[in-house]
Amino acid sequence: MEKQSIKEYMEMYCKMTYGKTVKHATTAEVWSALSTAIMSQIVDRWYVTNKAYKSQKMAFYISAEYLMGRALGNNLINLQEYDQVKDLLKELNINLNEVEEMEEDAALGNGGLGRLAACFMDSSATMHLPVQGYGLRYRNGLFKQCFKNGEQVEEADEWLKYGDPWSIRKEADMVYINFSDMKVKAIPYDVPIIGFGGATINTLRLWQAEPLCEFDFNLYNNQQYDKALEQKNRTEDITRVLYPNDSTEQGKLLRLRQQYFLVSASVQDMVRDFKRRHGNVFDDFAKWHAVQLNDTHPVLAIPEFIRILVDEEGESFEKALGTARKVFAYTNHTILQEALEKWDAYLMQKLFPRIYQIIEQIDAALVQELREKGYSDDRINMYHIIKEGKVHMAHMAIYVGFAINGVAKLHTEILKNTELHHWYELYPYKFQNKTNGITPRRWLVLANQELSSLITEKLGSNEWMMDLSLLKQLTKFVEDDEVLERLQSIKYTKKCQLAECIKAREGIEIDPNSLFDVQVKRLHEYKRQLLNAMYILDLYFRLKENPNLDIPKVTFIFGAKAFPGYYRAKSVIKLILAIGDLINRTPEVKDKIQVVFVTNYSVSYAERIIPAADLSKQISTAGKEASGTGNMKLMLNGAPTFGTYDGANVEIVAESGEENNFIFGLRVEDINNLRNNYNPKEYYDKSPDLKRVLDAFIDGTLDPANTGCFRDLYEALLVGKNWERPDQYYLLADFKAFKAMQDKVFECYKDRRKWAQMSLMNIANSGAFSSDRTIMQYASEIWGISPIS
Template identity: 55%
Template sequence: MPDKRFDAASLIETAYQNYGKEFKQLTDKEKYHVVSKAVMQHIIPQWLETETFFQEKKKAYYLSAEFLMGRALGNNLINLRIEDDVRQILQDMGASLARVESAEADAGLGNGGLGRLAACFLDSAATLGYPLIGYGIRYEYGIFRQQIINGEQVEEGDDWNAMTDPWALRRESERSLIQFGDQTVYAVPYDTPVIGYGGKTINTLRLFVAEPLKNFNFDDFNNGRYQEAVKEKNEAKNITRVLYPNDSTREGKILRLKQQYFFTSAALQDLVKKYKAAGRDFEDFFKYHAVQLNDTHPSVAVPELIRLLMKEGLDFSKAFDITQQTLAYTNHTILQEALEKWDIALFQEILPEVYAIIEKIQNKLTLELTQKRLTVDEIENLAIIDKKQKVLRMAYLAIYGTHSTNGVAQLHTDILKETELNNWYRVYPERFNNKTNGITQRRWFLKANPEMAAFVTELLGSDAWITDLTQLEGLTAFAGDDEVIARFMAIKQEKKRQLADFVKFNEGTTLDLDSIFDIQIKRLHEYKRQLMNAFHILDLYYRIKEKGETTSCKRTFIFGAKAAPGYFRAKGIIKFINEIKHLIDNDETVKKYLEVVFVENYNVSYAELLFPAADISEQISTTGKEASGTGNMKFMLNGAATIGTLDGANVEIVEEAGAENNFIFGLEIDQVEALRKTYKPKDYYNKVPGLKRVVDSLIDGTFSDDGTGAFQDLYESLLEGHTWEKPDSYFVLADFDAYRKAHNHVCDVWQEPMRFARMCFLNMAHAGKFSSDRTIHEYAQEIWNVEQM
């Protein structure tokens, strides 16, 4: 913890230095910058002390294409434990901490759970005193800013860094040279502090920006070639312009490959240069570095580290061994399309030196498998270079080139071992392990839900849960106390009011606080089945409208999601949800009982309001498709009951909190696999009451997709399929009736307020397992072998 006390004088001095004004004359945005810069000055000595402490020790490094950190100021003040002090200082100076915090932009440097998990891991490592350094890309515009116009997603650039970032330090002298087949750029690092709770350990997130070797060609400009004068600069900056560029074109694929190699090579060059400067033997490199690959995006680290070690004089065999002992791989998906593959010709064109190393790796793998007496067919099935399909299988490269492959929930890991990666598991069983994901309770409870956090501390008589979430189990002793449950309900109602105020301001929609807040917030993908949720809402509409099924539990369905710009079908689902919303909003009879909200530009700050306000957490992915999920954990921690399938971490949530305290439905993993062979979605379409009508609404003129063809595509995907996909490959129609029955059960239980609240309370009480502190401790002890500060 920094020794020097944070005071008003530092704010006054920083305001003069940066803006030449008195603090009270600044705008809220300027005040945010001043407060942030003053906090930076406050923590730098401890940041340097952390770096010095770990200088001679083994450190872990987390390579990720995404780091969805959320706003920094509030979280840092909480972790430094000076939030109350700063609030009082600002109040004495005539300012509001809440307004200053809200002036900070959300950095859209991630798309969903992958990036948010990375952020939680950094927070937990710093809190526990483990040396974990994050490496990634400092995207200029991040994912994108979402607007909903006429019910459709419209993307625009999100210039989150328009006023510069007060938390980042540019390290110009530590830049690296990144060489592609057709381009050479600099990778310039920006360092951001990651402050652990209590402020003792301050780790670093290092993000790279691509910059040209030459910013401006004066001769071109002087001769009237104005575009050519800045061409090199623009082409370099394009590499780190946007997260996940649309890769449906050749140009998009090249850009995405360049992004992945760019940050991976920059990170590894950084490690190699620092290690070399320390004068150590490269044969001991793995003794000082543990590098975790967050999904397949940085899997090119395997050949790249070998390449860099060979440049330092090691032969291929030794470089491979050291690389394998240094690297570990986290698999985040069961979806085949997400197990990245690269066209061989394109890869050779962009990364010729790296491809030559991959050929050596393939030769080594083939020899090793031959010595293990695998058949020719078995060896081909494990090939990194798939010559038949003419692609590189990056997940296979990551598995072979590392010493550890982990799944992120027990069910996910079991599926990897038993089916999806069974061919690898049978050859290298010792490499596979599970690390169930987690979330940081500092941001997702202490910060997002301070009212409930204070209540929990009061009940437990201690705030030890802030760094040991298993302490929440002590809450079970209060589950039978009606007064405690009533206070719990009152806090939930206050969080619903806070969300409603924000939604009213941002969306123009008034929410009924006495309705069930049923929330599905996550990346828009077919397997997450937002479409099934929408079908159920439409079915409810018809039941109320035409059958008079009035109900005493009004429901507010809240969605938040971004669809990838090139994901046509996902964008069609967003449009469909908003068409249903429009139908309900304009029906005086039905809107007494139903409301639909699609929040615009869902991000971390919006999520901090949504999770604590939820009564029902929608976790309805097709069983076997969601690796883990972390939104389910955030809902659980904040006292919401799950309506969901036994998929991903839902399985473990139910094990902890009990099936009786959640609403579980749908096909289980063995049933999905059995049904897949004989599935005929039209059987369900024709036989399940009400289902045909809601599906037909896609094409019968009930709704309009404005001529895009999106609704026809959705309809065909469910009933006809295409040459590349079977009909209803995510079993929306098969699970619909069970989903509807589960929702009917929700409504029944809602009629007994104390019973429903007790279910929610017990979910919160049993959430201790799902702290990212537990996950990081497992990584540190079982994969990285790093020590605490």
């Protein structure tokens, strides 16, 4: 890369776009100029990668979400130009960090599933795999969160406000999308995915909805101004905003429109590309294309594919279905019943009658197959795609798909043995496990440059950045005092940086010498932030009773967004903020423990919090968290896991050793045994500490104005509400074990050398959780593709 040409490009860009020199440009303008300059340097290589893929089998990843975060820093890291560009900007008197901080996150996803898609994009390109992503270009990504009067308030996310230098609008590749009540354009925006080293550049294609014509002049001339604009608005609404829920949500018409818009555009694009390369004979489609469906959100791709082959290419239904059964594979990300998508059949029929007809045909084919196998009608009922007026998306995906995978070993076993057991009996060969992973480039090389340098120094090269299993070699330093001390000093540096950032963003001062105990993830009852809060409240009471309690100083750090319509999740945020205030008002406690709930937790915030964490809290009810990926990011940055035997925690502990983590609580089997005679009230009656904690929810301790705002939480735990059983997530049953294990944490943390050793063992054994490993398994075990040479 030419330093001089980047400078020249930036000068030219600023002149042409803003009418000023770089020297006079604002930081946002510099960000735009620099990003565009980098784009100009990669377009040729991007083109070369695309061309190389023309003679290979390709995999297409279709996902409604991509939680990309910022692009600039990551792209510089992957191009291995970070330091060079930093120097170059210094010559212009510009600080690269400040420029990076200007960039808005591309938050086109909710949480784990969307971030996984982003990590997979990075790893595919780094592994030189022919993979293309398809997604939606939401104008507004995940809402921004702030707190007002101790409660979450949402604001619109306007990630495009400084422009979008990281995509290219491909007007010529536009396709039309037909709904029963309207026809719209889908315009692709291509985002380059730069693999580490910069040799391979893949594509993420994001579709944007636009009206066929900007304006209906007939209506306008008739002075029907509102009507003239209505059509345009209705169209643009399709990709206006990301739905902010990451579990349930039933029956929203616009959401269904979004899903069909995504898959129709993507499938049309794939078929067009196939025809250009291989002609009109679709028998070979599966030889050239594999399609991965990221959860059920894009499952309408299946009937859409069949529709195109039948209605537009003149194939028979049977033949088209046969081809589809070799092309599609499906990833399941959840066991929660309420999160399995079931769409109202009537709604679907109304919006796309032809697609609905095809789904009926698919269902009929399934029934015929089961009849031939001699299944009884009762049995067949369990498999139906259309059942009781609902379309079961997962059923369609498993029947038509040639593979279905879970995202961690435990999760896949639960799918096979319980949730999808009947499907497993029918198609045992379709079931696979693909344990999730994370990209070490963003989550270590970019986010923790200090630790990266130490690792490169100790391993003698930076090869580990592309082969994370090499971190294993770090185990040989487990008794090396120099390494252990440097590890501690790096952690301290990251904690100071986070403290500064929290001071700037939240106006709160935290002590970098305290233990940073971190729980960051979406807010959900099953993730049990409330259990963590209950522990903190108990600790508050203990400290009030005995200010000399022998514990290290602790800062509890939370970050979480609640779905705006999820009342109970919002109450948990409110409760944690109230506990933080209570502690701050109590002199004998506030110098020992502190609670910080950061606002607007996001990918870029995670990049600061995770490297600074001493302890990783992963405390979901066993059996509920499919995998988790934050757990892997924290491990990679040297935080031992404080967690339950759930999701990928099981594998994390198997890799790094039980002795280097803090595992507590009920396991899946325990919960299954307890389920039918669980009475949380017994725990409350028998444990004075639990009673004291829960009573504080309603006796004014946390709610001095006595509004009763925490009564719902109290009752949800002790009596159950709206026909739900009390304490569905077993907080009371796990409280005692939680407490004992956290006391063990405090004991361990006293021996800082020992703690550093645990930290080192976690880093050294995190190699298995690279998304490079995960994506290579998808490539060889599902898609049948291999790296380009």
